[in-house]
Amino acid sequence: MLRAWRIALVFALLAIATAVAAQAIDPLPFRDHAEELRFQHLTSELRCLVCQDENLADSNADFARDLRHKVFELMQQGKSDAEIKQYLVDRYSEFVLYDPPVNAGTWLLWFGPLLILLAGGVAVGYTIRKRSRAGTPATPTDTGDDW
Amino acid sequence: MSRLLPLLGFVLLATLLGFGIWWNSAHDPTAVPSPLINKPAPAYALPKLDDPAQTVTKEAMLGKPYLVNVFASWCFACGEEHPVLMAETQGLGIPVVGYDYKDDPNDAKAWLAKHGNPYSLVIADESGHTAIDFGVYGAPETFLIDGKGVIRYKRIGPLTPDVIAQQLKPAIAALQKEAP
Amino acid sequence: MTPELGQLALILALLLALAQSTLPLLGAWRNNRALMAVARPAASGQAVFVALAFAILVSAFLHFDFSVQYVADNSNLQLPWYYRIAAVWGAHEGSMLLWVLILNVWTIALALFSRQLPEVFVARVLAVLGIISVGFLCFILFTSNPFGRLLPMPPDGADLNPILQDPGMTFHPPVLYMGYVGFSVAFAFSIAALLGGSMEQSWVRWARPWTNAAWGFLSCGIVAGSWWAYAELGWGGWWFWDPVENASFMPWLVGVALIHAQAVTEKRGSLRAWTILLSLFAFSLSLLGTFLVRSGILTSVHAFASDPRRGFYILCFLAVVVGGSLLLYALRAPKVAGGKAFALVSRESAILIGNLMFTVAAAMVLLGTLFPLLGDALNLGKISVGPPYFGLLFPLLMLPVVLLLPFGPYLRWGKSDAPLLRQVLVRAGIAAAACAVIAAFLVQGQLKAIAGVASAVWVGVGVLLYVLRRWREMPAGRRYPAEMAGMLLAHLGVAVFLIGVLLSESLSVTRDVRMSPGHVASVGGYDFRFDGVTQTRGPNWEAEQGMVTVSRKGETVAVMHPQKRTYAHEQVQTTSAIDAGITRDLYVALGEPMDPQHVEGAWALRLYTKPFIRWIWGGGLLMMLGGFVSAADRRFRVKRTAEATQTAAASVQESRA
Numbered sequence: 001m002l003r004a005w006r007i008a009l010v011f012a013l014l015a016i017a018t019a020v021a022a023q024a025i026d027p028l029p030f031r032d033h034a035e036e037l038r039f040q041h042l043t044s045e046l047r048c049l050v051c052q053d054e055n056l057a058d059s060n061a062d063f064a065r066d067l068r069h070k071v072f073e074l075m076q077q078g079k080s081d082a083e084i085k086q087y088l089v090d091r092y093s094e095f096v097l098y099d100p101p102v103n104a105g106t107w108l109l110w111f112g113p114l115l116i117l118l119a120g121g122v123a124v125g126y127t128i129r130k131r132s133r134a135g136t137p138a139t140p141t142d143t144g145d146d147w
Numbered sequence: 148m149s150r151l152l153p154l155l156g157f158v159l160l161a162t163l164l165g166f167g168i169w170w171n172s173a174h175d176p177t178a179v180p181s182p183l184i185n186k187p188a189p190a191y192a193l194p195k196l197d198d199p200a201q202t203v204t205k206e207a208m209l210g211k212p213y214l215v216n217v218f219a220s221w222c223f224a225c226g227e228e229h230p231v232l233m234a235e236t237q238g239l240g241i242p243v244v245g246y247d248y249k250d251d252p253n254d255a256k257a258w259l260a261k262h263g264n265p266y267s268l269v270i271a272d273e274s275g276h277t278a279i280d281f282g283v284y285g286a287p288e289t290f291l292i293d294g295k296g297v298i299r300y301k302r303i304g305p306l307t308p309d310v311i312a313q314q315l316k317p318a319i320a321a322l323q324k325e326a327p
Numbered sequence: 328m329t330p331e332l333g334q335l336a337l338i339l340a341l342l343l344a345l346a347q348s349t350l351p352l353l354g355a356w357r358n359n360r361a362l363m364a365v366a367r368p369a370a371s372g373q374a375v376f377v378a379l380a381f382a383i384l385v386s387a388f389l390h391f392d393f394s395v396q397y398v399a400d401n402s403n404l405q406l407p408w409y410y411r412i413a414a415v416w417g418a419h420e421g422s423m424l425l426w427v428l429i430l431n432v433w434t435i436a437l438a439l440f441s442r443q444l445p446e447v448f449v450a451r452v453l454a455v456l457g458i459i460s461v462g463f464l465c466f467i468l469f470t471s472n473p474f475g476r477l478l479p480m481p482p483d484g485a486d487l488n489p490i491l492q493d494p495g496m497t498f499h500p501p502v503l504y505m506g507y508v509g510f511s512v513a514f515a516f517s518i519a520a521l522l523g524g525s526m527e528q529s530w531v532r533w534a535r536p537w538t539n540a541a542w543g544f545l546s547c548g549i550v551a552g553s554w555w556a557y558a559e560l561g562w563g564g565w566w567f568w569d570p571v572e573n574a575s576f577m578p579w580l581v582g583v584a585l586i587h588a589q590a591v592t593e594k595r596g597s598l599r600a601w602t603i604l605l606s607l608f609a610f611s612l613s614l615l616g617t618f619l620v621r622s623g624i625l626t627s628v629h630a631f632a633s634d635p636r637r638g639f640y641i642l643c644f645l646a647v648v649v650g651g652s653l654l655l656y657a658l659r660a661p662k663v664a665g666g667k668a669f670a671l672v673s674r675e676s677a678i679l680i681g682n683l684m685f686t687v688a689a690a691m692v693l694l695g696t697l698f699p700l701l702g703d704a705l706n707l708g709k710i711s712v713g714p715p716y717f718g719l720l721f722p723l724l725m726l727p728v729v730l731l732l733p734f735g736p737y738l739r740w741g742k743s744d745a746p747l748l749r750q751v752l753v754r755a756g757i758a759a760a761a762c763a764v765i766a767a768f769l770v771q772g773q774l775k776a777i778a779g780v781a782s783a784v785w786v787g788v789g790v791l792l793y794v795l796r797r798w799r800e801m802p803a804g805r806r807y808p809a810e811m812a813g814m815l816l817a818h819l820g821v822a823v824f825l826i827g828v829l830l831s832e833s834l835s836v837t838r839d840v841r842m843s844p845g846h847v848a849s850v851g852g853y854d855f856r857f858d859g860v861t862q863t864r865g866p867n868w869e870a871e872q873g874m875v876t877v878s879r880k881g882e883t884v885a886v887m888h889p890q891k892r893t894y895a896h897e898q899v900q901t902t903s904a905i906d907a908g909i910t911r912d913l914y915v916a917l918g919e920p921m922d923p924q925h926v927e928g929a930w931a932l933r934l935y936t937k938p939f940i941r942w943i944w945g946g947g948l949l950m951m952l953g954g955f956v957s958a959a960d961r962r963f964r965v966k967r968t969a970e971a972t973q974t975a976a977a978s979v980q981e982s983r984a
Contacts, residue, residue, distance in 0.1 A: 025918025025931040027841040040837060047711045049179055049284040053569050055713070058562040062249065063284055066275045091282040093182045098713025105707035109698045113691035113720055120683045128676050131597065134668035150660050153604060154653040157611075160697075161646055167624035167700045168638040179709050 024060040028072050035075065042081055043068055045098050046088065055098060178303040181282045188290070188298050189280035196247055196255055196269040203244075203270050205296055212299075212322045214243045214315075215290040216266070216306075217278070219250040220258035222286040228305035232265040235311050241319060245269035248278055248286050291315065293322050330395050330474040333383035337474075340376035340427075341464040343369045348457030351450035355522070363450035367438045370453055373460065374431035381428045384473055385415055394480035397421060397473045403484040405867030405895050406492075413497035414487045419621055420473035422500055426617065427463045429504045430456065433512055437537070443964075444533055451519035452512075459511055462644045470637045489868075489892065489900035495555030503548030503575060507613035509541020510578060513585065514610035517603045518652055521659040531593045531602060536958040538589060538606075539813065542582040543954025549575055550947035558905060563837065563914050563935045565943055568717040573696045574616030580689040581609045584682040586954075591678055595740055596666030598679070600656075605682075607656060611649040612689070618645065624700065667741060672748070674738035677731050688724045692717065729782050729825070732818060733789020736811075754792060759785035770834065779829020787822035790815055809960035817953025824946025831940035841921050843929040851936030853913060854878050859928055860917075868892040870902070873917045873930060877906065889917040889932070912937040 030036040043057035048064040056064050056071070067088070074084045088096045100106045183189075192204045216232065218225040236243045245266035247255045252271055259269070272278050281290065291300035300318040302310060347369035354362025384397075388411040393399040401414045401421075416422040434456045441449045467473070490496075516534040552575065557565045566572060585605040592602040622638035669675035695712045702710040733755045734748055763781035770776040794815060797806045807815070840848045842857035849855070858874040870890040877885045887904035894900060906913040918931030 025839050025916060025933040027839045027921075027931050036838065045713070045715050047713065050177075053567075058564070063275075066249075066279060070276075070279055090182060091279060092284065093179055093282075093709060095179045095709040095711050098711050099715035100710050100712060105702065105705075106698075106710065108701075109694065109710075109712065109716070112694050113687060113724070116690050117683070117687045117724070120687055124679050124683050127679065128669075128671055131668050131675070132670045136668065150600075150657045153607070154650065154657050157649055157653050161642065161650065163697060163700060163704060164622070164624060164645070165642055166704045168622060168635055168642060170700075170703055171624060172635040172638075174703075 024058055024064060024068070026065060026068060028069075038081070039072060039075060042075075042084065043071055046071070046085070047096050047098050049092060049096065175304055179284070181298070181301045181303075183282050183298050184301060186298060188292050188296050189277070191277045191280070193246075193270040193272055193277060196245070196252055196259075196271045199252070199271070203268065208244075208292070209296050210294050212241050212291065212293045212319065214239065214241055215246050215281075215292060216243055217246040217248045217281075217283050217286045217288040217290075219248045219286045220254040221250065222248075224305050225287045226262075228287050228307075229262050229265070231306055231308060231311070233263050235306075235308065236265045239311075239316070239319060240323070242267040246278075247271040247273075248283060249273065249275040289315075291318055291322070330383065330387060330392070330476065333380040333387075334468075334472065334474045336376040336380040336383065337464060337468055340373045340380065341461065341468065343373040343376065344457050344460040344464055346457075347373060348454050348461050351454040351457075352522075355447045355450045355454075358447075360446070363446055366450045366453035366457075370431075370434050370438050370457070373457075374435050377424075377428050377431045377464075380474075381415075381424055384421060384424060385412060388412065388415055391484070393482070393484050394476055394478065395473075396475045396477040399477050399481055399484040401484070401487050403486050403867075403895055406487060407866045409497065410487060410492050413491070416500045417487050417491050417496075420467070420471045422504075423463065423467050423471050424473055425501060426504050426508065427460060427467065429501070429508045430460055430463065430511060432505075433508055433537075434460070437512055437515075440964075441533075448519050448523065448530065451522050452515040455515035455518045456511060459515075459648065462648060466637075466640055466644065470640055486867075486894055486896045486898060489894045489898050490559055492894075492900075493555060493559045495551055495558060499548060499551040499555055502544055502551055506541055506543075506545025506548050506582075507575075507578065507617060509537065509544055510582065510606075510610040510613050512537040512541065513589075513606040514652070517606035518655065521603065521655050524659060531589050531599075532963060534606070535586075535589050535593060536960070536963040538582070538586055538609075539954045539958035542579070542586055543951045543958065545575070545579050545582060546947055546951040546954060549579060550944050550951065553947070554944055557940075558903065563835070563903075563916075563933075563937065565940065568695075568714045570696050571620050573692050573717075574619050577689045577692050578609050578612040578616060580685050580692070581605060581612055584685040584689075585609050586957075587678045588682055591675055592666070595669070595675060597669065597675060599665060600660045601682070603660060604656060605686075607649075607652050608686075608689075611645075611652070612693075614645060614648065619696075669740070670742040672738070672743045672745065674735070674740050674743070677735060677738050681728050681731060684724050684728050688721060691720050691724065695720075729786060729821070732786050732821060733792075735818065736790070736793040736814070751789060751792065755785050755788045758788040773833045775829050775833035779825055779833070782829070783822045783825040786825065787819060790818045790822065808962070810957045810962065813953040813955070813957025813960070815953070816956055817950045820946045820949030820951075820953060822946070823942050823949055827939050827942030827944075827946055831937050831943065834938040835935060835940070837933065837935050839918075839931065839933050841929055842932050843927045846929075848932075848934060850934045851911075851938075852879060853884065853936055855913075855915065855932075855934050857930070857932065860920075860930060863890070865892070868894045868900075871917070873904075873915070873932065875904070875915050875932070875934075877913055885913055887913065887915045889915045891917050907941060909941060910939060912940050 028039070030039065040057055044055050046056040046067070048054045048056050048059035048061055048067070050063050051059045051061045054061075054064070056068055071084055071088075074087060079087070085097060094100060100109065102110050188205060190205050192202050195201045195203060218228070232243070243266050245259075245264075245268070247269055250271070250273065252273065255269070255271065259266075275283075285303075287305050289302040289306055290298050293299050299322060300315065302315065306315065347366060350362045350369070351366035354360065354365070384395075386392075387395050387398050388402055389408060391398070391402070391404060397418070397420050401417050402411050406414065414421075416425040434453065437456070438449075438453060441452070444452075513534045516530050516537075520530045549572075552572070553565045556567065556572075557563065585602070585608075588598055588602040588605050591598050618641040622641050624638060695716050698712050699710050702708060733751055737743070737747055737751050759781045762784040763777050766777050766780035794807075797811075834851075836851035838848065838850050842848060844857055844859035847854050847856045854877065856876045856878070858876055860871050860873045863870050863872045870892040872888050872890045875887045875889065876883060877887060885906035887906055889904040890902040892900045892902055901916055901918075903914055903916040905915075912935075914935035914937060916933045918933065921929040921931055
């Protein structure tokens with residue numbers, strides 16, 4: 001237990017050191033604005049591993065900077081977004097993707113809300129049907145106060 | 148029955164939260180398991196810390212299992228880990244390669260001179276480019292690489308006597324058993 | 328005053344809370360008036376002691392009493408007095424104390440403004456609030472004592488995390504907690520109604536203003552938090568779908584559903600069980616939100632340091648409060664669907680559909696937030712769920728709500744006539760389409776921006792048409808009752824919010840640039856000239872301050888001073904410069920010096936133009952205002968006598984129907 005605490009402390013220190021410095025301002029020599037936009041979009045969907053809940057675009061951690069430069073370098077080599085993502089997944093696992101791919105493991109994540117919506121929709125439909133047959137809805141006289 | 152649904156939902160949620168509390172007290176929540184385990188280690192060619200003219204490559208290290216320990220002089224947790232390495236590396240029975248990560252070589256040399264050098268060899272990755280291929284995202288990290296150049300085990304965070312006894316040594320023993 | 332006194336006050340408060348939570352319940356059960364009468368004095372006494380404990384902690388901060396561990400950890404001699412007060416709730420222990428204080432504020436308010444309610448009912452409501460208070464006070468006393476001593480006393484304390492040293496941060500937690508805790512009132516009302524087993528709907532009318540006010544506070548707290556993230560974190564973003572943000576967003580979403588469901592139940596008697604369930608959900612999610620941050624279950628940028636012991640306590644507390652209330656619901660929820668019938672095209676149906684979407688959205692946020700944990704549990708590997716997931720699903724779920732919104736006020740209870748709705752459809756539709764075409768020319772085919780303009784006009788014109796109609800058709804004084812005015816304001820807030828989100832998301836421009844003094848960079852039609860960096864200092868920090876002059880077509884628009892501050896204890900914090908405007912924000916953040924030798928004085932800067940971003944918070948504030956205005960409706964505070972006979976008659980009539 002104590003050991004777990006020590007590790008937690010170490011990582012807490014690490015995390016503070018990265019969180020405090022706040023922002024990642026990192027001018028890179030983009031060819032044009034479209035490339036810059038593509039880079040911003042791509043790095044905002046990749047997770048910085050050391051800083052927990054920050055993306056690569058925003059993180060000022062030294063490590064995030066290295067990965068940003070790697071992404072930039074791969075873009076210069078003409079790699080597609082999917083190839084760049086795969087490159088990072090091969091090394092750091094799917095944890096780096098803020099946009100988890102749809103597969104057997106994430107099926108519940110992506111389609112769970114739809115299932116809930118369908119179940120709820122059936123319940124709502126059933127309720128409306130039942131209530132509309134419960135009798136003729138009394139239309140209140142329109143005094144303007146009933147709204 | 149439908150009136151019980153919210154309660155059932157909550158029971159599931161509470162179970163998940165209970166699992167989370169247990170899991171996070173037993174695991175380091177910041178550790179991300181490496182996808183490189185049981186995959187060939189990336190090719191690398193890095194200079195020796197004390198003699199930058201000489202380069203160490205993956206090919207040159209093939210044949211015998213070895214340990215790669217990622218450290219840096221700026222890394223707080225490495226300082227915690229260091230005495231453990233000083234005490235335990237002799238007993239591992241395989242060479243331990245120090246991997247100096249994103250560090251000024253002079254700082255690293257001074258650090259090793261001050262705290263002692265547990266490594267049989269130290270390589271330097273000043274830029275951190277090669278470390279990306281290894282999936283390194285912080286120091287300390289430790290890789291066990293077998294004689295065929297395959298990564299067999301990875302530790303994220305400091306090695307401790309417990310981790311060495313319970314995880315690392317059995318992994319090394321398993322390696323030595325399969326390669327007589 | 329000594330810290331031990333604070334601890335003693337908390338123990339006394341706990342004893343009174345125990346009395347408040349047990350005796351009145353017993354009294355209500357045995358119909359013993361003397362026991363029921365304990366509720367109010369016990370609640371008042373508890374509030375006095377909690378306030379005393381809080382005051383002692385504030386005073387310890389103001390007097391630099393570093394012998395208190397919590398004070399030493401979160402303040403130091405240089406910290407200005409206003410941030411020393413804010414530091415009281417800057418970390419876990421103090422923020423829990425604030426939570427209990429606010430729970431007591433709501434309890435006292437309820438005790439004062441509940442004279443017109445039946446005594447049995449009030450006794451039960453106050454007892455339920457007492458139970459919650461017992462749970463929190465035990466949590467503080469046993470796991471998170473803010474009054475623990477640190478001996479020997481250090482000469483100076485550590486610093487409050489610099490990112491918390493911001494006006495937004497002094498303001499954000501208290502208001503957010505006002506919202507979270509405010510839902511406890513609707514919760515307690517529901518529990519009291521379930522315990523009483525009464526099928527009458529009068530309690531819903533009493534609960535409505537409290538729910539609306541709590542939701543208003545929650546909206547305000549979320550806006551403040553979002554503003555803080557925007558101004559202080561320096562990433563120019565206003566919402567990150569971070570677990571902690573999600574934790575506050577889920578009760579908000581359920582709160583929206585609850586407000587509308589309560590209206591249906593109060594006015595038509597329908598959806599009673601659903602309204603009760605939503606009240607339970609809203610507060611349960613508030614508890615979950617408060618606790619997820621502290622249990623160590625989720626990791627997040629602004630999570631509190633965690634302790635498994637706390638996590639375990641929290642889980643037990645949730646099991647008692649949430650599990651217990653849902654069990655009560657399973658046993659006692661109204662079995663017969665009561666209330667008046669309604670047709671497919673009616674306000675009830677529309678609200679029901681809206682309720683469905685908001686509830687599913689809350690479930691989606693919960694699923695996404697906890698899914699990484701589920702991934703660990705089911706051994707699916709470590710997974711990240713982030714903005715791309717929520718940002719895709721949330722708008723999809725809200726689309727039906729936006730489409731239905733303009734019809735809301737026009738729809739009538741029970742049954743609506745189609746021609747009136749068709750008229751709204753045509754007018755708002757034409758307006759939205761026309762504005763979309765104009766927007767398409769202005770923004771050069773940015774689909775998101777066009778959608779923003781169209782949806783905002785669709786909602787906004789719908790609301791305004793209704794305002795006009797009331798103005799024409801109703802005599803002065805009866806045009807806009809507070810309840811309706813609040814609804815209209817909140818709906819208008821949705822329109823403003825849509826403009827803000829979709830335009831700023833699609834039209835913002837961000838550039839990271841390397842600039843030497845005199846260098847000009849052009850971003851989004853503005854020219855940013857860097858005029859170098861000077862030194863400056865504040866009460867507890869020193870800073871390098873950049874100067875950036877912004878001009879448009881040669882005319883100077885703003886002079887901005889982004890800073891990079893170094894606080895005591897070497898903590899570095901960038902403070903962005905923001906030039907606010909109705910149609911755009913200019914935003915400059917200072918990075919690192921680019922040439923260490925300072926030959927040319929080049930720095931890295933991040934420059935943003937953010938069109939219409941302010942409308943996001945404007946929309947949120949309108950929603951907040953809507954909640955408060957509705958809550959102020961006099962109709963909710965009708966005297967008990969007239970009310971009781973009326974509802975009693977209604978319930979008799981319904982039980983026969």
